[in-house]
Amino acid sequence: MDLLAHLEAYVATADETSFSRAADRLGIAQPLLSRRVKTLEEHFGGLLFDRSRRQITTTELGVLLLPYARDVLDRAQRLRQVAGAAGRSRVRAVGVPAHCAPAGLARAIRAAGECGVTLGMRELPPRERDSGLADGSLAYALVRVPAERGAHRVPLGLASPPETEDGQCAPAYAGARRAVQLEDLRPRRGRGAEPGAPLPVLTLPEDQIPAHEERLERAAARAGLPPGRFRPAGSAATALAETLAGRALLLCAEPFARQHGARWVPLGDRSLHRGYDVRAAPDRAGAAAAPDWLVPLLASAVGAARGPKGPPSGPRSEDATARLAARG
Numbered sequence: 001m002d003l004l005a006h007l008e009a010y011v012a013t014a015d016e017t018s019f020s021r022a023a024d025r026l027g028i029a030q031p032l033l034s035r036r037v038k039t040l041e042e043h044f045g046g047l048l049f050d051r052s053r054r055q056i057t058t059t060e061l062g063v064l065l066l067p068y069a070r071d072v073l074d075r076a077q078r079l080r081q082v083a084g085a086a087g088r089s090r091v092r093a094v095g096v097p098a099h100c101a102p103a104g105l106a107r108a109i110r111a112a113g114e115c116g117v118t119l120g121m122r123e124l125p126p127r128e129r130d131s132g133l134a135d136g137s138l139a140y141a142l143v144r145v146p147a148e149r150g151a152h153r154v155p156l157g158l159a160s161p162p163e164t165e166d167g168q169c170a171p172a173y174a175g176a177r178r179a180v181q182l183e184d185l186r187p188r189r190g191r192g193a194e195p196g197a198p199l200p201v202l203t204l205p206e207d208q209i210p211a212h213e214e215r216l217e218r219a220a221a222r223a224g225l226p227p228g229r230f231r232p233a234g235s236a237a238t239a240l241a242e243t244l245a246g247r248a249l250l251l252c253a254e255p256f257a258r259q260h261g262a263r264w265v266p267l268g269d270r271s272l273h274r275g276y277d278v279r280a281a282p283d284r285a286g287a288a289a290a291p292d293w294l295v296p297l298l299a300s301a302v303g304a305a306r307g308p309k310g311p312p313s314g315p316r317s318e319d320a321t322a323r324l325a326a327r328g
Contacts, residue, residue: 001039004076007069009036010048014058014066091120095129095141097206097302098236099256104301111293126209133281140290142276142298144209150275151295152304157266158201159243159250159257179268182223185249201249202233202242204256207274219269255303276304 012022013033023030041048048062058066092112096105105121112119124132124141132138147153158180187198203216216230230251233239240260242248250262253274257264267273278295280288290298 001043004073006036006040006043007073009033010040010062011066011069011073013037013049013056014062017055017057019056091118092139093120093122093132093137094298095122095124095132095138096298097126097129097142098123098204099206099253100301101255101303104297108294108297108301111297115291115293125205133279136281138281140278140280140294140298142302143279144206144212145275145277146211146215147271147273147275150277152276152278152299152302153270154253154274154276154302154304155266155270156207156251156253156273157257157264159240159252159262159264161244161246162261162263178266180265181268182219182225185229186224198229199247199249200228201230201251202239203230203251204233204236204239207251208232212272212274216272219272253303274304276302 008026009022009028012025013019016022016025019034019037020030023033026033037048044061044065046061047059048065049056050059094108100121100123109119109121122132122138126144129138129141129143133141133143185198185201203213207213207216213230213232217227220229221227233242233250236256239248239250240262243250243262244260250257251267252264254264254266276299278290278298280290282288
């Protein structure tokens with residue numbers, strides 16, 4: 001027995017003192033309403049209405065049970081309302097890299113609100129973003145992929161301390177106008193060589209993933225750099241402090257470097273840039289896609305540009321470097 005449907009028939013009949021008017025109120029046929037009332041009477045073991053007169057009246061049992069029936073229906077209605085509100089306002093967690101632009105994340109949050117969705121941004125390392133999608137704790141995430149395969153790409157470069165008026169703290173590639181190659185990091189020789197050991201290049205947690213680290217090591221070896229020139233930093237704050245103090249260089253994106261007053265020169269090897277895809281947690285069918293309105297907003301927040309869409313077209317393209325790096 002559908003208790004709620006039967007209680008609705010009982011309460012409507014008591015209010016209307018008529019089976020026909022109660023049926024019209026509930027939008028059901030009168031025979032169906034009469035059967036529900038009859039079934040409820042059998043369930044409670046007594047008559048709820050006196051049908052011996054032209055206008056039905058509520059029996060003593062019916063009067064006694066009526067406030068409890070109303071209370072059950074009221075609670076059921078509130079339960080539906082709360083469940084509906086919770087479903088509409090359910091927060092969908094989004095895994096994003098550290099140091100995303102707050103204004104960009106704010107645009108994504110506002111756009112979600114206009115679509116009736118509440119987003120909760122969570123700054124997480126790359127591995128935790130992957131695992132969050134897999135276990136369902138994240139609804140969407142910016143996932144790291146090789147630069148040449150990502151739908152979006154963030155250029156990486158080398159940050160160094162700001163140059164003083166007397167030209168101090170200038171790295172070996174200070175004269176570079178457009179991009180720096182890893183070969184430019186080789187120790188200088190001759191009379192004009194800088195004293196001391198070459199500065200280490202620190203990497204941020206966002207780039208401390210096996211695929212990127214292996215690619216970086218291979219590229220450094222091809223450039224003739226000694227092993228260990230690239231070192232993982234424990235935290236972004238520590239790496240930045242070492243860089244601004246002139247004790248290291250930092251592999252990072254331009255917005256991060258500029259935000260903290262460091263100089264920045266892009267890497268010429270695009271295969272070492274960050275690649276990103278915006279992905280959704282798999283549904284029961286095993287596949288899902290992020291909403292079209294969310295993808296460009298998250299990509300913009302991380303400072304990504306649209307990735308390459310096709311094969312290289314011309315001798316100036318650097319995608320060949322990316323393919324060689326991917327092959328090792």
